[in-house]
Amino acid sequence: MNKIILADNQAIFRAGIAKVLASEEDFRVAAQCADLERLLLSVDAYRSSIVLFASALRPEYQDLMSHVKAAGSRAVVIAENGEPAQIFTAHDIRGVVYRNTTGQALVECVHRVIKGFSSIQRPAEAIGAEEEDSVGARVRDRLTPKEMKIVALIVQGCKNKEIALRLGTTEQVIKNYLRSVYDKTGVSDRLELALFTIHHRILAAAAAEAGNSVQMRTA
8 A cells, every 4th residue: 555645735636536536446545634743743643655736835955855855755746837847856756746637647647656757747638728628617606605615615525414514504405416516526525526526627626616605614
């Protein structure tokens, strides 16, 4: 079983990526980190891991990689679209994927790094931002505010019972909404919905905003 430390300050992306990784039988997410301090503590605690982190955390790469190497681990970065890979490879980061990559490409990158290879995705290999924006915008505009809140909670890993409780309704109502969401997004289950959402930045941003409103309501 390959241990993975996952670090991203964008909660909805972190939750979605965790779902992607959890779908692989040989992966175990040992820690999820929302900030740099937690990331460094986790790197020191979980040795011989794959450290999958977002460049948005803005670490001091030399310091981070000294922790990674001391722990016998390897690093994969989730770069923001447009960031040159050389920024990361210069610090011996073995894998580079971009924020708008597919779940399959992310998993393949991690597998290659586990085997001791480098895996550097070129920006051109990721889906074009313009195409992504148009797809995400179309789906965002088709979903109702209630459906968007449900999408946000699905990405966070909530079950129907918890979603119903947080939205003040019943499980059956949530099931009915989910059927509508699946139809509008063209997916067939919760995992596909989570992957679809994090793969489309505009949709993910809208879901994150909806999720924040739910947290404020239930706080």
